[in-house]
Amino acid sequence: MKRRKVDLAQAPVTLAKGVDERYQVATPLRALLNKVFPDHWSFLLGEIALFSFIILLLTGTFLTLFFDPSMQEVTYHGPYAALRGVDMSAAYESSLRLSFEVRGGLFLRQMHHWAALLFVAAIVVHMARIFFTGAFRKPREANWAIGVLLFLLGFLAGFTGYSLPDDGLSGTGLRIASAIMLSIPVAGTWISASIFGGEFPGHLIIGRFYIAHVLLIPAALLALIAVHLGLVFKQKHTQWPGPMRTNTNVVGERMFPRYALKQGGFFMAVFGTVALMAGMFQINPIWLFGPYRASEVSSASQPDWYVMFMDGLVRLMPNWQIYIPIGNGYSIPPLFWPAVVGLGALTTVPMFYPWIEARRTKDKAIHNLLQRPRDNPERTGIGAMAFTFFLVATLSGGNDVIADKFHISLNAMTWAGRIGLLIGPPLAYFLAVRVCLGLQQHDREVLAHGVETGIIRRLPNGQFIEVHQPLGPVDDHGHPIPLEYGGWVVPKKMNRVGALAPAIKGFFFPVEKPAEAPVSPALPPVTAGEQREEITSGR
């Protein structure tokens, strides 16, 4: 009798063949498995944003199963005694129920909130990385603009989410949002009435924000993230200059197995961080704030950190009102400038930065090699300026807390913020440019004379000199032949050129192995970025 042999080892092969017959995936799949990714710790920042977004989707979906986006007045009868018998909206009641009566509900609520904070934070730091290294230059301008949009959407997602529980803080935020809409000239009252469905607060806003928060904004985010990553994939990642690295290649690891596995591990670590924070650190304890009442607010009621800069700008704005004495008279309240014009400008102008910079420098070349911040002092200065502005504005968003904690007069804090907002950024620009030039100078010195060894030699004539270790070949007199700058780290310590073992020892290597980075005479010379002329001119 002939038994049909089932060869288990052959099963996957047969399956794969069957799939390929139908979909012709062999070649594209291989290209995907093989795709080379460069590695550097700073390339992980975007990943943190992506992973927190995934966590937001997971935890948020859980929350929707219990949350009730209704402004119906109900009376609380739940286990939290301090609020029993209090009238509140069904939205607030269901948020309390999520916190107290759903097993693990508070944990997931806090996970959602921490992931949201991490999401926006990762976006901001990731943007800073892109900016300061010039990764937005041609051909990646569009992806920078998409990134700025992602920040704006993240901001809106956070604000709408913060408003949903309808507690004292979220209502206060909504009230200010309504005032911001009202401040828009001509159409303000129409916009506010249309969005709130009548006078503030009405009965619709939570439901509307809810659908924006769980459907419209996440869908837009998802679509933009897909395009963002698709472009990174298509255009290939930028890389730092270094041995073997040129503008026309990518040096790194193939996506599989090592790179993908590292990403997976990193995702779990981010997930773990969010879980730990959600468990250990309380966030947005809505039961302490009580339901929203138009007549109540506590001092030191702070929005989430990424909204604080707006709040700060609004606080610092002087009370300049524009009156237009026609007919009954019209006015543009000061709130309009920071909240509508300011937020609008702060999110749209940066979008065009890649084109602005390219125009200014008349740069039409394709750039796949990153620049060290020191090598483009002007851009670094602009970035420092932007961050100082953001920092002063954000700190001013909590100026009442600072004033209270440090016993400073509140008015003094406001004035300090106003002055700081004007002189801080230029000062930061100046300092950043000076620091960049200084660092450049030092790099050039080491390249010309070698690394300081710390060894002092006494010459026969009694003179003391410090011995320098040349980084490259020497001429007939033993003087180092000056090396060209390669746009990457110049080793400045003896252990960086292999004279001593790397300082960090142990289970994990440092993220970037020190031996890899420096220019070693054994490897082919670094191919410099095409901007070298500009770099070395020390602009």
Next chain:
Amino acid sequence: MTTLHDETEAVDVSDPRLSRFEIVKEGARRDDIEIVTYESQFHGTDSKAEKRVVRNIALLFFIAGIAGIAFVVFYIAWPWQFELGNTLSDYYTPILGLSLGIALFCLGFGILAWAKKLLPHEVSIQKRHDGGSPTDEQKITGQTMLFVAEELGQGVQRRPLLKGAIGLGLAPLGVAAAAPLIGGLIQNPHRDNPPMMFSTGFNSAFNNGKQVRLTRSDGTPLRPEDVSTGGQLTVFPGIPGGATNEWADSPTLLIHLRPEDADVARKNADADPRNKGSMWGDYIAYSKICTHAGCPASLYEQQTNRLLCPCHQSQFNITDNAQPIFGPATRRLPMLPLTVDDEGFFVAARDYKDTVGPDFWERP
């Protein structure tokens, strides 16, 4: 610049002598990749160092598993229902976070260590293909698109009737598609009578033409003696639901000034045509809704007679018509004209004269 793999030869993958890695390398070559190094991080097989790494990774995975089990056990068995006081249930969320966090951390670091330490170290170089497509491709596609545009565009140009029909026939359809999406949202802010933008719950129109009482949040009316000298109280219109968010513009701060302050306040109020005669005795009432962005301006400083709004720190001078003296607010807080009805309860003599709440374009 030339890279090595330009010179490397394609190999015949059907050659049975090829190792699997050689086939992988051929695949890489076809993807413009040169695998420069791919080498184990350990010297020899079964080195001591390798064993140590494997032990560490295994340990991390074990801890991850144990913490994961612990998470499930805590999730099920730990008392989780909220109870007042210091109970075990207070630690439910922290213990969940701790166990899940440890599990995920150990899993993550185990995987990272596996990838970083056990898998061979690799340097590969892949060529980029920047710049545009080949010029002939660009040309063909460009011409194809122009061809399409021409077919449609010239077709329209040659046929003016079609042009008109598209303009007049299809444009309205676009508007028609947008109208139901947007139109339903639009609300006229000036539609109500009395207009909602300009009136509060103290408007007698909401109380059958009778003057509206000042009430506490529970709806009980107030007599002058209910507010002690130097004291203040948040009051609401005495109409149904007057203390709810339905009347979000109505919350009012009733202040019983000390006599000397009241004199100053009265002098200032009487010097102002809109606030003249609005005080009642030493009592003064201002809208609590900040004229800046609508937060309740609720921090009353007795010593300085200032009212501070906690949202953006606008400060208002209580004894001078609540003029803003610091911060971003530009407009004073509206004053509610006070009087007392036959039964001795506070009532609003009439609605606010100034518009309450944050400023807007058409506020007179």
